[in-house]
Amino acid sequence: MIGKTNPVPAPAERTVRSFTLNGEPVAVAAPPSRRLLDVLRHDLLLTGTKIGCEIGRCGACMVLVDGQPMNACLTMLYQVEGRRVTTIEGIAGGADAMHAVQRAFLEEGGYQCGYCTPGMIVSAAALLAENPDPTDEEIIEALSGNLCRCTGYGGILRAVRRAAAIGREADG
Amino acid sequence: MLNRETAGDRWRVRPDGPGKVTGRLAYLTDLAAPDMLYGLVLRSPHPHARIRAIRTERAAALPGVRAVVTHRDVPGLNAFGISRQDQPVFCFDLVRYVGDAVAAVAAESIEAAERALELIEVDYEPLPVLDSPEKALAEGAPKLHPQGNVMHSNEYKCGNADAAFAACAHVVEETYSTPRQMHTYLETEGGLFVPEPDGRLTVYAPTQHGLLDRLQLARILAVPEDRIRVVSSPIGGSFGGKDELNIQPYGALLALAAGRPVKIHNSRRESVRAGLKRHPMTITMKTGIDASGRLLAHRVRIVADTGPYATLGAEVLNFATEHVIGPYRYEHVDVESVSVYTNNGMSGEFRGFGGNQAIFALEGQMDRLAERIGMDPWDFRLLNLRRMGDPGPFGQSIAQTDGAYQVWRKLKESALWQERAEGRNAGDRNAGGRGTGNRDGEARFPVNPAGTARPPWIRTGIGAALVMHGFGFGVGLPDPAAGRLRLAEDGKIEAVFGYEEFGQGLLATLEMLMIETFGFAPDDLRLIIGDTDRVPDSGSSTASRTTTMMWQALRRMEVPFRRKMLEAAAILINRPAGSLKLGPGGVADADGGELLVRYADIAGKTAEPIAAETHFHFPTSDSEKIGAHFLYSYSAVAVKAEVDLLTGRVRVLEQYHAVAAGPVVNPMGYVGQIEGGSGMALGYALMEDAVMENGRYLTGNLDTYLIPTIADLSGSIAVEPIEDLPDGDPYGPRGLGEIGSVGLAPAIAAAVRDATGVRVSRLPIDPALLIGRPRDLWKAVSGQ
Numbered sequence: 001m002i003g004k005t006n007p008v009p010a011p012a013e014r015t016v017r018s019f020t021l022n023g024e025p026v027a028v029a030a031p032p033s034r035r036l037l038d039v040l041r042h043d044l045l046l047t048g049t050k051i052g053c054e055i056g057r058c059g060a061c062m063v064l065v066d067g068q069p070m071n072a073c074l075t076m077l078y079q080v081e082g083r084r085v086t087t088i089e090g091i092a093g094g095a096d097a098m099h100a101v102q103r104a105f106l107e108e109g110g111y112q113c114g115y116c117t118p119g120m121i122v123s124a125a126a127l128l129a130e131n132p133d134p135t136d137e138e139i140i141e142a143l144s145g146n147l148c149r150c151t152g153y154g155g156i157l158r159a160v161r162r163a164a165a166i167g168r169e170a171d172g
Numbered sequence: 173m174l175n176r177e178t179a180g181d182r183w184r185v186r187p188d189g190p191g192k193v194t195g196r197l198a199y200l201t202d203l204a205a206p207d208m209l210y211g212l213v214l215r216s217p218h219p220h221a222r223i224r225a226i227r228t229e230r231a232a233a234l235p236g237v238r239a240v241v242t243h244r245d246v247p248g249l250n251a252f253g254i255s256r257q258d259q260p261v262f263c264f265d266l267v268r269y270v271g272d273a274v275a276a277v278a279a280e281s282i283e284a285a286e287r288a289l290e291l292i293e294v295d296y297e298p299l300p301v302l303d304s305p306e307k308a309l310a311e312g313a314p315k316l317h318p319q320g321n322v323m324h325s326n327e328y329k330c331g332n333a334d335a336a337f338a339a340c341a342h343v344v345e346e347t348y349s350t351p352r353q354m355h356t357y358l359e360t361e362g363g364l365f366v367p368e369p370d371g372r373l374t375v376y377a378p379t380q381h382g383l384l385d386r387l388q389l390a391r392i393l394a395v396p397e398d399r400i401r402v403v404s405s406p407i408g409g410s411f412g413g414k415d416e417l418n419i420q421p422y423g424a425l426l427a428l429a430a431g432r433p434v435k436i437h438n439s440r441r442e443s444v445r446a447g448l449k450r451h452p453m454t455i456t457m458k459t460g461i462d463a464s465g466r467l468l469a470h471r472v473r474i475v476a477d478t479g480p481y482a483t484l485g486a487e488v489l490n491f492a493t494e495h496v497i498g499p500y501r502y503e504h505v506d507v508e509s510v511s512v513y514t515n516n517g518m519s520g521e522f523r524g525f526g527g528n529q530a531i532f533a534l535e536g537q538m539d540r541l542a543e544r545i546g547m548d549p550w551d552f553r554l555l556n557l558r559r560m561g562d563p564g565p566f567g568q569s570i571a572q573t574d575g576a577y578q579v580w581r582k583l584k585e586s587a588l589w590q591e592r593a594e595g596r597n598a599g600d601r602n603a604g605g606r607g608t609g610n611r612d613g614e615a616r617f618p619v620n621p622a623g624t625a626r627p628p629w630i631r632t633g634i635g636a637a638l639v640m641h642g643f644g645f646g647v648g649l650p651d652p653a654a655g656r657l658r659l660a661e662d663g664k665i666e667a668v669f670g671y672e673e674f675g676q677g678l679l680a681t682l683e684m685l686m687i688e689t690f691g692f693a694p695d696d697l698r699l700i701i702g703d704t705d706r707v708p709d710s711g712s713s714t715a716s717r718t719t720t721m722m723w724q725a726l727r728r729m730e731v732p733f734r735r736k737m738l739e740a741a742a743i744l745i746n747r748p749a750g751s752l753k754l755g756p757g758g759v760a761d762a763d764g765g766e767l768l769v770r771y772a773d774i775a776g777k778t779a780e781p782i783a784a785e786t787h788f789h790f791p792t793s794d795s796e797k798i799g800a801h802f803l804y805s806y807s808a809v810a811v812k813a814e815v816d817l818l819t820g821r822v823r824v825l826e827q828y829h830a831v832a833a834g835p836v837v838n839p840m841g842y843v844g845q846i847e848g849g850s851g852m853a854l855g856y857a858l859m860e861d862a863v864m865e866n867g868r869y870l871t872g873n874l875d876t877y878l879i880p881t882i883a884d885l886s887g888s889i890a891v892e893p894i895e896d897l898p899d900g901d902p903y904g905p906r907g908l909g910e911i912g913s914v915g916l917a918p919a920i921a922a923a924v925r926d927a928t929g930v931r932v933s934r935l936p937i938d939p940a941l942l943i944g945r946p947r948d949l950w951k952a953v954s955g956q
Contacts, residue, residue, distance in 0.1 A: 047202035048195020050408070052358045053440045057874040060358055088195035102193040106185045108176065109840040112848060113675025114192030115358040115408030121193060136886065143882045147874065149356050149409055150675045151844055152851030153882040154889055158176075 019080045021046075022090025032078035036070075037061050039077055040087060048088040048118045052147070059146030062119035063087050069126040069145075088118035091125050100166040101125045101159070110159030112150030120146045124160045132167050134160075174891045179839035186680040186840070187699065188406065188673060199408050200376045201362035205433035208364065209238050209278040211426045212285040212436070213419065214292050215446060216267035216274060219515040219867025220302065220316075223265055223274070224295035231277060231291040236284035239429035240292070242275045246425065248394030252417045254384060258317060259481035261392055261421045267296070268316055268480035269515055270868055271446030278426040278434045301867040305454075305475045305512035316480060316513040323478045323511045324486035326493045328566055328797070331504030336469035340460025344540045348457070348533035349934040351861035352477075353450035353852075355522055356879050357674075359408020361447065362437030365423035372399050373424060378407035380415040380672050381712035382704045392421050393428065400424075405702030407674035411852070412521035413448050414674070415714055416483045441872045448520035449862055451476045451488055451511070455496065455533040465545050467502045467556045470537075474509035474530075476519070483520040485511050487649070490799030491642070492526030497565035498534045499576045499640035499806070500556045515867040521714065523849065524913045527641050528856060532935060535637040535918035539925065549922065550589065553638055554580055560898075564804070565640075568647070568795030571903055575806035575832035576640055578894045582830035583636055583808035586892075589828075591812070592634035592926070629817040629944060632825070635922025636810040639915040642801025643716035643907030644790040649799070651717070651790035654708035655725030657733045659740075659782040663772025664698040665690075669725070670710035671701050671718045676909055677841035681719055684838050689726050690734065693756030696771055708785065716907025717790060719837055720803070723904040725786050733784035740778045741769050791903060805833040805906040809850070809915035812887075813923035820939025822858055822924060825887045827916065832894040833906035842908060846891045849912025855880045857917040859936050 014029045021044070028039055037054075040046045040063070052060035054073045061072040064086035065079075092099040101124045104110065111117040120143065127134055127142035134142070139160045148156060176183045191197030228240045243250055243262035250264070251257040263272045275292050279285035302308040308321040315321060337343055363377025373393070379385045382404040390397040407414065419436045427434040438446070458471040474492055478485035489511040497505055522528075542552035557576050564570040583589055645651040656668040667686055673679050679699050686692050686699075700706050710721065734754060741759035742749035745768055753762040758770035774782070793802040812826040829846050836842050859878050863870045871877040897903075921932045930941055 041202075045204075046195075047198060050199075050358070051201075051437070052360070053874040055440075055873055055875055058358060092194070098194070105193045106189045109183075109186070109844055111189070111192050111675075112677065112844055113358070113407065113409040114188070114197060115199065115675075117192050118195040140883050140886050147356075147358065147879060147881065149358055149411070149852070149879060150848045152847035152849075152854075152880075152889070153885045154847040155840075155844060156882065157886065 017077050017081045019082060020084045022086055023093070028077060030077055032076065034077045035073055036063065036075040036077060036080060037072040040072060046087055046089055050115055050118055059119045059123060060116055062122040062146060064122060064126055067126065067129060069123050088122055091122060099125055101128065101163040104159040104163035104166060108155050108159040108162050110151065110155040116146060116148045120148060120156060124163065128163060128167060133164055174836065174839055174843055174893050182839050184680065184684065184840065186677060187683050187694065188679050197406060199359055199406055200364065200378055200403070201359055201437045203364045203376055204435060205364060205366060208433035208435050209280060209426070209430055210282045210285045211276060211278045211423055211434040212289055213273050213422050214275040214289045216263065216270055216272040218267055218296050218298050219270050220299040221267050221296040222299060223263060223267065224297055226274060227293040228275060231288040234284060234288050234291060236280040237277060237288045238280065238432065239278040239426050240275060240288065241425045241429050245429060246392060249391040252388050252392060252421060253482055254416055255484050255486060256482040259483070269517060271518060272480070273422065276422040276426055278430045302515045303864065303867045305477050305514060308512045308514045316515070321513045323482055323513050324489050325510040326490055327508045328493060328497065329506050330567060333469040333471045333504040333506035336504040337458065337460050340468050341463040342541065342544045343458060343460040344537060344544060345458045346536060346540060346933055348455045348536055350453050350529040350532060351856065351935055352452045352517065352519070352864065353522065353856050353860045354444065354862045354877055355411040355413030355448065356877070357409030357411060357413055360438040360440055360443040361414060361418040363419065363423055364433060364435045365427035366433040367427050367431055372401060373428065374401045374403065375420060375424060376403045377420050377423065378410065378414045378674065379404045380410055380674065380714050382672065382702060382707070383670055383709050384712060385417060385420055386704045388417055389420060389424050393424060402704045403702060405673045407672060410674040411523045412525070412714065415521045415712070416448060418447065440874060444862065444869060444872055444877065448483065448518050448522065450522040451478060451485065451519040451526065451529065453492065453529040455529060457533055457537050459537045459541060461541055461545065465547050465552055465555050467500055469504040470497065470502045472496045472507040476509070476511040477514050477516055478511045479514055479516050479518040481518060483518065485519060487645070487799065488521065488526040492530040494565045494642065494799060494801065495527045495530035496534055498531065499558050499638060501558055501562065516864050517862065517869060523852065523910045525715070525910065527910070527914050528853070528917065531637070531639055531914050532918045532921070536921060536933065539922050540931070550580070550584055550636060564793065564800060566795060566797045566800045568793040568797055568800040570793060570801070571791070571803050571901070573832065573897055573901070575804065575894070578832045578896070579806045579808035579830040580638060582892055582894060583810055583828065586810055586828045586830070588634055588810040588812055588826060589636065630814055631817060631927040632812060632814045633923040633925065633927025634810060634812045635919045635924070635926055636808065637915045637918035637922065639807045639809070639911055641805050641911045641914060643803055643805060643910070644801060645715055646799040646801045647792050647795050647797055651792070652709055652711045652787065653721040653725060653790055654710045654785070654787040655722065655729060656708050656785040657729050657783060659737065659771060659775050660698065661776050663770065663775040665692055665696050665771065666698045666700055668700040668707055669722060670707035672713040673701060674713070677838055677844065678713065678718055681838040681841055682722055685722055685726050689730055691754045691756065696757060708787065711790070716805070716909040716911070719905050720903065720907060721790065723837065724788065727904070728786040728788065729784040736782045736784070737774070740774050740782055744774060744777055745769050803903055803906060805831070805908060805911045807831045807911050807915050809919045811916060811919040811923050813920055813927060815924060815927045815942050817942065817944030820942035822920065822937060822942070824854055824920065827887060827889040828892070829890065829912065830892045830894060831908070831911065833908045833911070834897050835895045835905050836893050837905050842893060843891050845908045846912040847889050849910065850889065850916045851880055851885050852913045853916035854885060854920070857920040857935055857937060861936055
C-alpha cells in the first residue's frame with residue numbers, strides 16, 4: 001500500500017527551526033531558506049496544503065502564519081520560526097472537528113475537484129476570524145488571491161456567506 | 173431556478189466532500205513511496221529542430237542519478253496518441269514543439285534530477301518554425317509528418333450554397349478567431365509509478381480513461397496490459413486536459429529502468445509548455461437570408477491549429493464541423509474544415525471540444541443577420557430554429573426532443589430578456605452607433621446601491637446565445653459503456669464503473685442514482701472507480717457521457733440485481749420474494765417497510781454471488797457521417813454586461829442559463845457544471861489566451877496567463893433546468909459537463925455590441941476596441 005511516507009530530505013546546510021504547527025510544537029532540521037510548502041508537504045507529510053503555481057498566484061498553498069493568510073510557496077522556513085502556522089489539517093482545531101467554513105463548503109457545494117479547496121478554506125477562515133460578518137465585497141477581496149477553475153466561485157461565495165451565517169447563529 | 177432551496181432533500185453533501193474540505197483526501201500527486209525517486213523530463217528548447225546527437229553519459233554518472241532514458245530505452249512503440257499514435261514518447265530525429273520530450277531522469281532528489289537534466293547534451297539543428305497554419309500549408313513548407321501538414325480535413329455539403337447566395341436578400345460575411353485557451357486545472361500533471369514485487373507496474377496518475385492509458389502504456393512498454401494497473405482518481409481537475417497521456421510514459425519507463433518507485437509532478441511552467449490547449453481556430457462564415465429573414469445559404473471555412481501531434485485533434489475538428497451548422501435550418505450548406513500541424517503548442521481535447529469556437533462564430537452570424545434586417549435577434553433565431561422532428565446538423569437522425577425550442581422560449585420569458593426588450597421600447601438606445609448604447613432610459617445616471625451615480629463611461633448591454641451541443645463520440649467511433657453491481661462479502665453494495673472523478677461530482681451522481689434507483693442508504697454503498705484492476709470497460713469519462721451512461725447501465729442492471737437480492741433474502745428468511753423490497757440497511761417488508769435482514773447477513777450466504785453486469789454501446793445515429801451525434805443537450809444563455817469606456821474592460825453582471833438536458837440527477841452537480849463551465853467561458857471571452865510567438869509560449873505561469881478570479885465572477889447566475897423529455901424517451905439524463913462552457917462567450921459578445929455598438933469577432937475581446945474615442949471621453953466629463 002502506498003502511503004504518505006517520504007524519504008528523508010537530502011542533507012544540506014540544515015539548521016533546526018522551531019515553530020508551532022496546528023497547535024503543536026515542531027522542530028524541523030532543514031536549510032533556513034527551504035520553502036514552507038516543502039517543509040509541510042515533503043518533510044512533515046502534510047499534503048493538504050496544495051501546490052499550484054509556486055509563485056504566489058493561485059493560493060492553493062495558503063496557510064495561516066500567526067493568523068494571517070500566506071502562500072507557503074513564498075514563505076521560507078526561517079520566516080516562521082517561533083510563529084504559529086496553521087494548515088488545512090489544523091484549521092478546525094481538532095482531528096475530528098470541522099470549521100464552520102468547512103461545513104459550509106460541504107453544504108453549499110463550494111468545491112468540485114477540491115484541489116483549490118484547502119487554500120480557499122484557509123483564506124475564508126482567516127477572513128471570518130477577523131471579520132465575522134463580511135460584505136460580499138469583503139469576501140471577494142479576501143478570496144481574490146485564490147484561484148478555482150471548477151466552480152466559477154458561485155458555490156464558494158455562497159459557502160462563505162453561509163459560514164458567516166453559521167457564525168452569527170452560534171453567537172446569537 | 174435550480175439552487176439549494178429548490179432542490180430540497182436532493183441537495184446532498186458529496187461523498188468525496190469531507191476528504192476535500194479537510195485536506196485529508198490524498199490526490200495522486202500527494203502520494204509518495206518510502207524509497208521513491210524523483211523524475212524529470214528534458215524537453216526541447218526549440219519549436220522545430222533536427223536532433224543530431226543525444227549524449228547522456230555525464231548525467232548518468234552523476235551521484236544520485238538512478239536512471240536516464242531516451243528513445244533508445246523504449247522497449248515497445250515509441251509513440252502515443254488516443255486516436256492516432258503520432259507523438260513520440262522520446263524524440264529521436266525531429267523535435268516539433270517546445271514541449272517535446274528528448275530524455276528523462278530519475279534521481280534520489282529533485283536537485284540531483286535537475287542537475288542531471290543540465291548534463292544531458294543534445295545537438296540540435298534548428299529548422300524553420302511553422303508557427304501558423306498558413307505557413308504550414310504554404311507550398312514548399314517543411315513536412316512535420318510524412319503525410320504532410322494537413323492533420324485532418326472534413327466537409328459537409330448540401331444543396332448549392334454558392335448559387336444560393338445570388339438569391340439572398342442579405343448576406344453577412346465575417347471571420348472569427350478564437351484563442352489558445354489553457355485548461356488550467358489547479359493540480360498539474362503528475363503521479364507515482366511503482367514497480368511491484370510480482371513484476372507488475374502500478375501507475376498512480378490522473379487520466380480520463382484508465383483502461384486507455386493502460387493500453388497505451390502496454391504498447392510503449394511492450395508488456396501485456398494485465399501487467400499494468402492504472403489508478404487514476406481522484407483528480408484535481410482535467411477538463412479534457414489529462415485525457416491524453418502526459419507524464420505517464422516517462423514515469424513508467426523510469427520506474428522500470430531504476431527498479432524503484434518514481435514520482436513526477438509537473439511544475440506549472442512545464443505544464444504550460446507541454447500540455448494541451450484549446451485549438452485556436454479561424455472560422456470564416458458567409459451566411460445569406462431571404463427578405464423575410466429565413467436562412468438560405470451558409471458557407472463555412474474552418475482552419476484549426478492543432479500543433480505538432482494529433483491526439484484528438486481530428487475529432488475536435490469533426491465536432492466543430494458539425495456545430496458550425498448547429499440548431500438552424502438552411503437549404504444550402506457548404507462547410508469545409510482543416511486542422512493543420514504546426515510547431516506551436518499542442519492543441520487537443522478541451523471541454524466543449526470544438527463547439528466553443530464553432531458556436532461563437534455561428535451565434536455571431538445570427539446576431540449580425542438579425543441586425544441587418546432589423547429583427548430582434550432572438551425572434552430571428554426562432555424563425556430559423558430546428559424544431560422537434562428535424563434531423564441533426566449533418567442531416568442525420570437524432571434522438572428527438574423539443575430542447576431547442578424549450579430553451580428558446582425560457583430565455584424569451586426571462587427577466588433579463590424582458591429587461592432588454594423594455595430598454596429597447598424606452599427608445600433610448602441606438603443599435604448601430606458606437607458608444608450610444610446607454611439603455612437605461614430616464615435613469616441615465618442610475619443610482620447604484622452606494623448612492624452614487626453610475627458614471628457616463630459605463631455602458632451596459634444584454635446579449636444572448638443558443639447552443640445545441642452533441643455528446644458522446646458520435647458515429648464511427650468505439651463508445652463502449654459498462655457497469656457492475658455486486659453484494660460484497662462484507663455486505664456493502666458495490667457499484668463499479670470505469671469512470672474518473674476529476675471534480676465533476678461523478679461519485680455524488682452515482683451515489684444518488686443508487687439511492688434513488690434501489691432505495692439503498694449511502695452507508696450501504698461502496699463506489700469503485702478509477703482502478704483498472706477492478707473496473708469494467710465503461711469507456712472514457714469524456715464527451716459529457718458519464719451520467720447518461722451510468723443511468724442507462726443502472727436501468728439495465730436494476731431488475732436482475734433487485735431480483736437476485738430479494739430472492740436471496742427470501743430464502744434466508746423464508747418469505748416470498750414478492751413481499752420484500754430493498755431499503756436502507758437491508759431488505760425490508762414491501763408493505764410496512766420494516767427491516768427484515770441486513771445486507772451483511774445476506775452476503776456470503778448464497779450459492780451464487782449476487783451481482784449484475786452490463787456492457788452496451790453509447791446510442792448512435794444511423795448516419796454514415798463520422799462523428800455525427802445522436803444525443804444533444806440545449807442551452808440558451810442571456811447575459812448582462814457592463815463596459816467601461818475608459819479602460820475597455822467588460823464586467824459580467826448577470827447570467828441566465830436555460831438548459832434542456834433531461835432530468836436533473838444531481839442538483840448540486842448540475843448547478844456546479846453550469847456555473848463552472850460558464851466561468852471558463854467568461855475567461856475565454858474576456859482574458860484567456862496562451863499567446864505564442866515563433867512557436868514559443870509568451871506565458872509560463874499564472875502571473876501572465878490569467879484565469880477569472882472571484883472578482884471577475886461575482887455577478888449573479890441563474891440556472892433553469894428544463895427536465896421534460898418526450899414520452900417514452902429511453903435515453904435519460906443528457907450530457908451537461910460541457911454545454912455550460914459554450915454559450916456565454918457569444919452572449920457576452922452580443923452584450924458588448926448592445927452596450928457599445930462594437931461588433932467583436934475575435935476572442936478574447938480586446939479592450940482597445942471598446943475604449944471610447946476622445947469625443948466620447950469629452951462628452952463623458954462635460955456631460956454634453
